[in-house]
Amino acid sequence: MATTQNRQFRPLPVPSVTIGGYWGAWQDAVCDHTAAALLDRCVEARMLEQVNPDVPSPGIVIPIIHWLGTPQMFWDSDLGKSIETIAYSLYRKPNPALEARADAIIDLYEKLQEPDGYLNSFFQRVRPEWKWTNLRDFHELYCAGHMMEGAVAYYQATGKRKFLDVMCRMADYMVKKFGRGPGQVRGYCGHEEVELALVRLARATGKQEYLDLAKFFVDERGQEPNFFIEEAIAQGRDPKGVQKKTLEYNQSHLPVREQTKVVGHAVRAMYLYSAMADVATEYHDDSLTQALETLWADLTQKQMYITGGIGPAESNEGFTDYYDLPNDTAYAETCASVGLVFWASRMLGRGPNRRYADTMEQALYNGAITGLSTDGKTFFYDNPLESTGDHHRWTWHPCPCCPPNIARLVTSLGSYAYAVADDEIAVHLYCASEARVELANGAKFTLTQETDYPWSGDIKITVNPEAPARFAVSLRIPGWARGAKLAINGQPVALEGLAKDGYARIEREWSQGDTMALTLPLEPRALRAHPSVRQDAGRVAIMRGPLVYCLEGVDNGGALNSILLNNGLGKAQTAVIPDLRGAIAIDVPVLREQAESWGDALYAEKAPDTAPETARLVPYHLWDNRAPGEMLVWLRQRQE
Numbered sequence: 001m002a003t004t005q006n007r008q009f010r011p012l013p014v015p016s017v018t019i020g021g022y023w024g025a026w027q028d029a030v031c032d033h034t035a036a037a038l039l040d041r042c043v044e045a046r047m048l049e050q051v052n053p054d055v056p057s058p059g060i061v062i063p064i065i066h067w068l069g070t071p072q073m074f075w076d077s078d079l080g081k082s083i084e085t086i087a088y089s090l091y092r093k094p095n096p097a098l099e100a101r102a103d104a105i106i107d108l109y110e111k112l113q114e115p116d117g118y119l120n121s122f123f124q125r126v127r128p129e130w131k132w133t134n135l136r137d138f139h140e141l142y143c144a145g146h147m148m149e150g151a152v153a154y155y156q157a158t159g160k161r162k163f164l165d166v167m168c169r170m171a172d173y174m175v176k177k178f179g180r181g182p183g184q185v186r187g188y189c190g191h192e193e194v195e196l197a198l199v200r201l202a203r204a205t206g207k208q209e210y211l212d213l214a215k216f217f218v219d220e221r222g223q224e225p226n227f228f229i230e231e232a233i234a235q236g237r238d239p240k241g242v243q244k245k246t247l248e249y250n251q252s253h254l255p256v257r258e259q260t261k262v263v264g265h266a267v268r269a270m271y272l273y274s275a276m277a278d279v280a281t282e283y284h285d286d287s288l289t290q291a292l293e294t295l296w297a298d299l300t301q302k303q304m305y306i307t308g309g310i311g312p313a314e315s316n317e318g319f320t321d322y323y324d325l326p327n328d329t330a331y332a333e334t335c336a337s338v339g340l341v342f343w344a345s346r347m348l349g350r351g352p353n354r355r356y357a358d359t360m361e362q363a364l365y366n367g368a369i370t371g372l373s374t375d376g377k378t379f380f381y382d383n384p385l386e387s388t389g390d391h392h393r394w395t396w397h398p399c400p401c402c403p404p405n406i407a408r409l410v411t412s413l414g415s416y417a418y419a420v421a422d423d424e425i426a427v428h429l430y431c432a433s434e435a436r437v438e439l440a441n442g443a444k445f446t447l448t449q450e451t452d453y454p455w456s457g458d459i460k461i462t463v464n465p466e467a468p469a470r471f472a473v474s475l476r477i478p479g480w481a482r483g484a485k486l487a488i489n490g491q492p493v494a495l496e497g498l499a500k501d502g503y504a505r506i507e508r509e510w511s512q513g514d515t516m517a518l519t520l521p522l523e524p525r526a527l528r529a530h531p532s533v534r535q536d537a538g539r540v541a542i543m544r545g546p547l548v549y550c551l552e553g554v555d556n557g558g559a560l561n562s563i564l565l566n567n568g569l570g571k572a573q574t575a576v577i578p579d580l581r582g583a584i585a586i587d588v589p590v591l592r593e594q595a596e597s598w599g600d601a602l603y604a605e606k607a608p609d610t611a612p613e614t615a616r617l618v619p620y621h622l623w624d625n626r627a628p629g630e631m632l633v634w635l636r637q638r639q640e
């Protein structure tokens, strides 16, 4: 049997998993509303005119995205992600009209593609003279990456090869263009993405050269002489350029194996680390894994919101200093948390480990899904942890990266819930679902989860092999689930003996109808932040299971900072919120400071009067779905 170090876990393809329950409702919202809305918005933004070679080019439609300092030139990525979302949604809910729209766009791309395989609608149709002149700022390879991901998804969901073949031709072109050989470009993209996409394309097609190109891009990044500086000088540009004047912005300041601090633009960082993890898995590259473990600790111990939101600053859409986690101005882009889910899931490629899976779940439920309204129609770009009532989801954005990113994550959730190695399946996420699995060792089975998670911690898992078969099932026991219990076929099992890296690994011969019953306690918990996080001093955040909770104006009126948590959560009670898809609320006795009896003085040497009341906390990711109003995650605590 392979050693732990040598194991390779890969996600189950999306069509291998059917999702119900909590995530099924989210997937339905995307299928019923978001998927078509993405295309509608792309059409309104004139993206199809840019792609269609039979109509005049629309030119530069959005002249400057202020933080980029460049025009909106990455529409191909929005279409790629939208097609990826549509692909997954078609698998769940056939929709001939939507499929026809996607097919029509794919036809346009096929028509647009140059004979040598090159494909990028902006550089072909709007600014041909800019082609391959600025890898740092122009998102040229980034767009190819999202199109490749869309192509793989569309092929897997519909069986149609056209888009896959188109993007393989682009990949073949890139294999010739980029490399260390004579006449090749020894460069990489300023916005990472194509690396992880090439791994997906390689896994779908079996083509080693795509994997090797992904590895090349990862290995070259940050090598001296720095490609972006050389490129700028060769093109007669200021090498410091528009993008925040630092190489940290796009993580090209050091070779990736020497990077120890998570820096720069948050989405770029997450996509790079995701690719590094993929390459580490595919090439058994421990030098990359080592660097990633250091970066992981740096992010999760010094730079991550409790929501799994990352990148506090709008100015660089990214990281600032350690323990700098402002709540009301948190940028915490939806895409960045989606990217953290990507990275975490890929860190599980070398084997189950709740260090990564717990954070994947935290970012998924709190940083990422918050970006989507429950009806699937509106979106958050930035995700503050406190609002005075003026922050609401919007229908679109000049840089519409987040909506399709969260939509494709939601609709592909099965790939994050399950991963398989030769003789093992790992259950990383709990959700009502059925996974259809065939392992390399020949075992063929379905694995069914019945659960109302995350509202309930009771999870029943049934394994149904076609014929009795030996393999391992690894179940994540979240770090927060103190007192978790497991029974196999009704017999309690001691988790202490089974658990490794936070997973219970059950290796046995499985027969039809074998069951595992897992119970995860969901008592509400009050968490404090590291003393160095000044913004959270004297405050606590409430969690239940994987969910961060918040106060909302609709339940608690205004002035949420006048609410003091008193005597902890001992008397907390849960209740169902009917108008939030049956979500669980937490009702807690609190004290409320009284402004009415304070008087007119702005300052006085006294404590405000307080009165007892009950505060209602709701899951943070569901805020701003009922009525507009204030919101607060970090609650003040009464000081003794």
Ligand SMILES: [Zn+2]
Pocket: 333, 334, 335, 336, 381, 400, 401, 402, 403, 405
């Ligand atoms: Zn985004």
